[in-house]
Amino acid sequence: MAEYRGMAYLRRKLTLKRRRVLTRYTYYEMKNEVRDFNLLIPPEFKYFRETLGWCGKAVDSLADRLVFRTFRNDNFDLNTIYRMNNPDILFPSAMLSALIAACSFLYIDRGADGFPRIQVIDGGNATGILDETTGLLIEGYAVLQRDDNDNPVREVYLRAGETWYYDKGQRPRMEPNPAPAPLLVPILYRPDAKRPFGHSRITRACMQIMQGALRTLKRSEVSAEFYSFPQKYVLGLSNDAEQMDKWKATISSMLDLRMDPETGEKPSVGQFQQQSMSPYTEQLRTFAALFAGETGLTLDDLGFVTDNPSSAEAIKASHENLRLAARRAQSTFGSGFLNAGYLAACLRDNFAYQRSQLYLTRPVWEPVFEPDAAMLSAIGDGVGKINGAVPGYFGPENLRDLTGMDAETTGGTANAADA
Structure with missing residues (x-):
C-alpha cells in the first residue's frame, strides 16, 4: 500500500499554491493593480486604473488553437464517455485553466444514472x-x-479505490470505486522534473512586462493633460493689474492685456513647449515587443499593426514559437485526457483495468494552423507525388490530420483514392 500524506497535508499544500494561481487569474482577467513608483505622479491620478489584455491574449491565442478531435484506436470507448460529458465545454475549459494556472484537474464521479461524470x-x-x-x-x-x-x-x-466527502456540518462519508488511482486527474502544461505540475503560460516575465507597460500608460495619461492644455505665461504685468481667471485665460480666443501707463511697457505672452506623446508610444511598443518575444506572439497580435502577412504560410512562419508551444501542449494535455478517460472507463465498467491496456489508444488533434487554398494545393501536389512513389502512403486518416478536413463520403463510406 502506498504511503499517504493525508488530507491535512494536501490542504496546507493547496493553501500555499492557491495565492499564485489567483494572481495569474487576476492578470488574465485584467484586474491586477499597477505597482507605481509614486515619484512624480500627482495625487489626483492615484486611483486611475489602466488595463491591458496582453496576458489574456497570450493565453487565448494558444488555447484557441488547441482543438481536441477524438481518440483513435479507442478500444475502451472513451469517446462515448467524453461525448456524454459535454466535450465542447469540457476540453476547452480544462486546457484554458491549465494554461493560466499551470495545471487543472478532471474530477470523476458517478452520476445519477450510474454513468461517469467529469x-x-x-x-x-x-x-x-x-x-x-x-x-x-x-x-x-x-x-x-x-x-x-x-x-x-x-x-x-x-485515494485508490475510495473517495471521501467532507460536507460542512456533516459527518464524512466514503464511496468505494474500482479505479486503481484517485478519481482526480491532472491536466498539465509544460511539466518537467523540477516542477512536475507544470508552468503557467503567464510567466513572471509576462507579469513584470505588464507592470512596466501599465506604468507607461499611466504616465501618458498624466502627460496628456499637459498635451491638451499647454502651460502659458505672461511677463511684464503690473503689480496692480487685475488677476485673470486662469481657466478663462486658457480657453479664451482673445486676451485683453493693456500697456502699463506708468512705465509704458506692455506685457508679453508666451507658451511653454508642448508635451510630446511619442516617447510613451515608443516605450509602450518596446514593452509590446518584449511581451511578444516572451509568449511567441507578434506585434500585430498585441495591437501594433505592421505589414500584414500575405498567406497562411507566412502567418504560420511568424508564429513558429507559438506552433511549437501548441505541439508541446497537445502531447501533455492528450496524456491527461487519456488518463481521465481510463479511470472513467474503470468506473463505468466497475472493473480495474490496467493502464497498459490503453497503449494503442492515442489522442488526435486538429491542425494548429488551418491551411488556406494555396497550402491545400501544395499539399495535394505533394500527396500525389508521394503516393506515386509509395502507393497508399497517404490515406483518409493522415490527410485528415494534415488538413483538418473530412473526406467527402458517399453512402456512408469514403475511399482513399477520393481523399
Whole structure:
C-alpha cells in the first residue's frame, strides 16, 4: 500500500499554491493593480486604473488553437464517455485553466444514472501527490464548493479505490470505486522534473512586462493633460493689474492685456513647449515587443499593426514559437485526457483495468494552423507525388490530420483514392 500524506497535508499544500494561481487569474482577467513608483505622479491620478489584455491574449491565442478531435484506436470507448460529458465545454475549459494556472484537474464521479461524470476543477481548488511515471495521482484533494467568503463548504479527499466527502456540518462519508488511482486527474502544461505540475503560460516575465507597460500608460495619461492644455505665461504685468481667471485665460480666443501707463511697457505672452506623446508610444511598443518575444506572439497580435502577412504560410512562419508551444501542449494535455478517460472507463465498467491496456489508444488533434487554398494545393501536389512513389502512403486518416478536413463520403463510406 502506498504511503499517504493525508488530507491535512494536501490542504496546507493547496493553501500555499492557491495565492499564485489567483494572481495569474487576476492578470488574465485584467484586474491586477499597477505597482507605481509614486515619484512624480500627482495625487489626483492615484486611483486611475489602466488595463491591458496582453496576458489574456497570450493565453487565448494558444488555447484557441488547441482543438481536441477524438481518440483513435479507442478500444475502451472513451469517446462515448467524453461525448456524454459535454466535450465542447469540457476540453476547452480544462486546457484554458491549465494554461493560466499551470495545471487543472478532471474530477470523476458517478452520476445519477450510474454513468461517469467529469468536472473541471482549476488549479487553485485542487492538488495532490503526482506519480510522475503514469501522470496519475497517488492521492488527491479538491474543494468542490466554497461560500461567499471563499471558505470551503464541500471538500473531497481521494485515494485508490475510495473517495471521501467532507460536507460542512456533516459527518464524512466514503464511496468505494474500482479505479486503481484517485478519481482526480491532472491536466498539465509544460511539466518537467523540477516542477512536475507544470508552468503557467503567464510567466513572471509576462507579469513584470505588464507592470512596466501599465506604468507607461499611466504616465501618458498624466502627460496628456499637459498635451491638451499647454502651460502659458505672461511677463511684464503690473503689480496692480487685475488677476485673470486662469481657466478663462486658457480657453479664451482673445486676451485683453493693456500697456502699463506708468512705465509704458506692455506685457508679453508666451507658451511653454508642448508635451510630446511619442516617447510613451515608443516605450509602450518596446514593452509590446518584449511581451511578444516572451509568449511567441507578434506585434500585430498585441495591437501594433505592421505589414500584414500575405498567406497562411507566412502567418504560420511568424508564429513558429507559438506552433511549437501548441505541439508541446497537445502531447501533455492528450496524456491527461487519456488518463481521465481510463479511470472513467474503470468506473463505468466497475472493473480495474490496467493502464497498459490503453497503449494503442492515442489522442488526435486538429491542425494548429488551418491551411488556406494555396497550402491545400501544395499539399495535394505533394500527396500525389508521394503516393506515386509509395502507393497508399497517404490515406483518409493522415490527410485528415494534415488538413483538418473530412473526406467527402458517399453512402456512408469514403475511399482513399477520393481523399
